[in-house]
Amino acid sequence: MNEIRILKTCGNARAGELSTQHGIIKTPVLCPVGTQGSVKTLTPQDVKDVGMRIILANTYHLYLRPGIPVIAKLGGLHKFMNWDGAILTDSGGYQLYSLSKLRQINDEGVIFRSHIDGSRHTFTPELAIKYQELIGADIIMVLDECIDHNESRERVWAAMVRTHQWAERCQKAHNKQGQPLYAIVQGGVFPDLRKQSAEHLTALNFDGYAIGGLSIGEPKSVTFDITEQTTALLPSNKPRYLMGVGAPEDVVECVARGIDIFDCAMPTRVARNGALYTRTGRIDIENAVHKEQEDPIEVTCNCYTCRNFSAAYLHHLFRSKELLAYRLATIHNLAFMSSLVQSIRTSILDSTFDAFRKQFLSQYKTTDEQTRVSQKQKWLETRQKDTLD
Amino acid sequence: MNEIRILKTCGNARAGELSTQHGIIKTPVLCPVGTQGSVKTLTPQDVKDVGMRIILANTYHLYLRPGIPVIAKLGGLHKFMNWDGAILTDSGGYQLYSLSKLRQINDEGVIFRSHIDGSRHTFTPELAIKYQELIGADIIMVLDECIDHNESRERVWAAMVRTHQWAERCQKAHNKQGQPLYAIVQGGVFPDLRKQSAEHLTALNFDGYAIGGLSIGEPKSVTFDITEQTTALLPSNKPRYLMGVGAPEDVVECVARGIDIFDCAMPTRVARNGALYTRTGRIDIENAVHKEQEDPIEVTCNCYTCRNFSAAYLHHLFRSKELLAYRLATIHNLAFMSSLVQSIRTSILDSTFDAFRKQFLSQYKTTDEQTRVSQKQKWLETRQKDTLD
Numbered sequence: 001m002n003e004i005r006i007l008k009t010c011g012n013a014r015a016g017e018l019s020t021q022h023g024i025i026k027t028p029v030l031c032p033v034g035t036q037g038s039v040k041t042l043t044p045q046d047v048k049d050v051g052m053r054i055i056l057a058n059t060y061h062l063y064l065r066p067g068i069p070v071i072a073k074l075g076g077l078h079k080f081m082n083w084d085g086a087i088l089t090d091s092g093g094y095q096l097y098s099l100s101k102l103r104q105i106n107d108e109g110v111i112f113r114s115h116i117d118g119s120r121h122t123f124t125p126e127l128a129i130k131y132q133e134l135i136g137a138d139i140i141m142v143l144d145e146c147i148d149h150n151e152s153r154e155r156v157w158a159a160m161v162r163t164h165q166w167a168e169r170c171q172k173a174h175n176k177q178g179q180p181l182y183a184i185v186q187g188g189v190f191p192d193l194r195k196q197s198a199e200h201l202t203a204l205n206f207d208g209y210a211i212g213g214l215s216i217g218e219p220k221s222v223t224f225d226i227t228e229q230t231t232a233l234l235p236s237n238k239p240r241y242l243m244g245v246g247a248p249e250d251v252v253e254c255v256a257r258g259i260d261i262f263d264c265a266m267p268t269r270v271a272r273n274g275a276l277y278t279r280t281g282r283i284d285i286e287n288a289v290h291k292e293q294e295d296p297i298e299v300t301c302n303c304y305t306c307r308n309f310s311a312a313y314l315h316h317l318f319r320s321k322e323l324l325a326y327r328l329a330t331i332h333n334l335a336f337m338s339s340l341v342q343s344i345r346t347s348i349l350d351s352t353f354d355a356f357r358k359q360f361l362s363q364y365k366t367t368d369e370q371t372r373v374s375q376k377q378k379w380l381e382t383r384q385k386d387t388l389d
Numbered sequence: 390m391n392e393i394r395i396l397k398t399c400g401n402a403r404a405g406e407l408s409t410q411h412g413i414i415k416t417p418v419l420c421p422v423g424t425q426g427s428v429k430t431l432t433p434q435d436v437k438d439v440g441m442r443i444i445l446a447n448t449y450h451l452y453l454r455p456g457i458p459v460i461a462k463l464g465g466l467h468k469f470m471n472w473d474g475a476i477l478t479d480s481g482g483y484q485l486y487s488l489s490k491l492r493q494i495n496d497e498g499v500i501f502r503s504h505i506d507g508s509r510h511t512f513t514p515e516l517a518i519k520y521q522e523l524i525g526a527d528i529i530m531v532l533d534e535c536i537d538h539n540e541s542r543e544r545v546w547a548a549m550v551r552t553h554q555w556a557e558r559c560q561k562a563h564n565k566q567g568q569p570l571y572a573i574v575q576g577g578v579f580p581d582l583r584k585q586s587a588e589h590l591t592a593l594n595f596d597g598y599a600i601g602g603l604s605i606g607e608p609k610s611v612t613f614d615i616t617e618q619t620t621a622l623l624p625s626n627k628p629r630y631l632m633g634v635g636a637p638e639d640v641v642e643c644v645a646r647g648i649d650i651f652d653c654a655m656p657t658r659v660a661r662n663g664a665l666y667t668r669t670g671r672i673d674i675e676n677a678v679h680k681e682q683e684d685p686i687e688v689t690c691n692c693y694t695c696r697n698f699s700a701a702y703l704h705h706l707f708r709s710k711e712l713l714a715y716r717l718a719t720i721h722n723l724a725f726m727s728s729l730v731q732s733i734r735t736s737i738l739d740s741t742f743d744a745f746r747k748q749f750l751s752q753y754k755t756t757d758e759q760t761r762v763s764q765k766q767k768w769l770e771t772r773q774k775d776t777l778d
Binding site for chain 2: 040043080294310
């Protein structure tokens with residue numbers, strides 16, 4: 001149950017099968033983000049229909065709302081949200097860093113105030129495990145200490161050491177069968193610290209290994225380099241999970257560097273801002289060029305949205321702020337990502353991944369930094385009403 | 390195509406069949422509101438799945454966005470929104486009164502400024518018909534002049550006379566086969582004016598008759614009395630449509646007074662505010678009593694939402710402002726209304742409508758005035774982000 005079966009490799013790229021209590025997950029895989037027990041705008045059936053069988057949920061959010069006891073009382077998260085696929089939960093380490101207020105952190109754990117109502121709470125490694133067990137996730141994560149990407153080496157080192165201590169405590173606290181526990185390699189942008197972290201954690205023999213603390217502001221070349229250097233130090237018979245990375249081009253590049261599992265809020269978040277994926281890059285559906293476009297967003301796409309609606313209709317829904325817009329766009333972007341990871345997998349199994357990678361990246365116009373920044377700004381402005389993810 | 394086939398009556402209540410270019414509509418029927426070419430939060434398939442075959446769209450809104458030429462170019466509204474059921478369009482008379490800015494009205498028509506961008510436009514009876522023909526609606530409405538419910542008798546009379554003149558101009562301008570045109574009886578809360586209006590318009594032999602200018606602030610007993618007095622003056626072989634009325638208890642009461650067709654934004658609008666229909670009245674799903682409710686909203690309900698999710702999950706989605714909440718709630722409320730009109734129809738066909746009416750009204754706790762007012766307040770506060778309907 002706890003290991004990954006690698007079917008084929010192409011250089012560092014791997015195609016495999018990950019067994020979980022809720023089915024076999026074909027890898028590489030991208031987990032869409034269902035932070036609060038809902039992949040935003042979608043029913044569980046919609047998620048299945050785009051071809052996805054594993055989602056990410058978040059311990060920090062679920063702890064605050066509806067509360068772990070409510071989920072436990074109602075039979076666990078699968079039953080609560082009516083999802084029979086697999087669930088991976090993040091421990092909350094990242095949200096304690098990015099969302100909570102007045103955080104005090106020490107070796108024992110984290111004391112914080114809720115971003116919702118300011119109420120005071122404590123997370124410890126042991127509680128993070130207990131909550132994830134009660135949620136009933138199929139894969140759970142250790143509690144880690146997250147920090148900014150531009151912190152000093154000394155600060156990064158200290159957070160890494162604490163993350164290691166917490167990982168051991170998580171491992172001791174964890175005793176639920178069939179619920180693999182993944183460690184999180186930290187060490188920021190410092191290759192030697194990443195090496196130290198990977199070696200320390202692999203010696204503890206976790207069920208899987210995540211790489212944390214990337215894609216949080218560092219240059220993309222650094223993300224890729226650190227990923228490549230770290231996966232080389234991880235055991236080949238264990239799953240490797242790159243946290244918070246999931247732009248189409250990044251998935252291709254990081255599969256090439258040995259990653260099996262991704263999670264990212266980006267495909268669903270940008271969808272709600274009208275940024276839709278196509279083979280040649282992202283389009284802004286609110287742009288006037290789509291006003292009378294009778295074709296769907298992408299003619300070759302087989303998703304529900306593209307099978308049923310013109311780009312002009314999507315354009316109209318977005319311009320009119322109709323709530324249906326956000327669902328149709330989310331379906332399209334997740335179907336695009338689902339299709340992308342399936343194509344990657346097929347190409348690895350066919351030993352044609354290098355060609356696929358080259359062709360995809362030559363076609364796909366990466367969203368430039370300026371667009372990314374204005375997209376992020378748009379998101380920050382709307383996050384209050386849109387709720388967090 | 391233009392008449393209604395009455396299968397059975399029970400007192401003034403009628404069960405019938407309305408033929409349209411997009412199928413036969415069983416009456417009584419409630420049209421959900423798809424103001425801007427989308428029943429808010431739902432796909433056309435969702436609307437079908439709740440058992441509805443006719444929706445209302447709005448000429449005023451569609452004229453402003455995406456624009457009539459866009460809809461015409463893309464093959465009409467059915468194709469644009471991918472809806473193969475029937476569409477009834479309101480002419481825009483009510484929205485010109487309630488939404489547009491700096492309205493100037495004279496015998497020729499209405500000059501107004503868009504509520505979206507303040508741009509200047511003109512509507513005339515002839516243009517209202519032309520636009521509805523281009524939209525391709527199955528049933529279209531004359532342009533009428535709407536005014537406040539507490540206007541003077543003189544003012545009501547003048548608006549009624551203008552509505553009559555415009556109705557004649559609409560009739561002359563209309564020449565599309567298979568697209569029945571309904572007149573709108575006005576006359577406010579004055580029985581003699583309503584009588585005058587009904588007689589004037591029935592003499593012109595329209596394809597159907599609507600009752601406008603009700604449920605806009607007058608006491609409910611007045612709504613019922615005027616409806617009853619007016620239907621008595623309308624030809625029994627023509628469909629009768631009560632505009633803007635659609636609370637569950639009002640539908641029952643107005644079917645009893647001879648109405649065949651209703652439209653109302655209420656079931657979908659209040660759904661988005663967490664007010665969900667049950668046989669015993671409306672519940673507020675955000676209320677703490679639902680926090681751990683494992684049962685669905687209504688155990689006997691067969692809608693997608695109740696078949697798949699607990700009330701506790703809906704409660705959580707609403708509290709967390711998850712967008713899925715609004716869709717699941719809308720599905721439930723429309724399924725409730727669909728089931729209600731079906732039950733009404735069955736009871737008329739079985740000659741048990743009086744008993745059904747008595748039983749329904751004895752069980753269904755009408756939402757009190759205070760709740761209605763605070764609900765409306767909540768809606769007004771959110772209408773900016775939620776867009777209008």
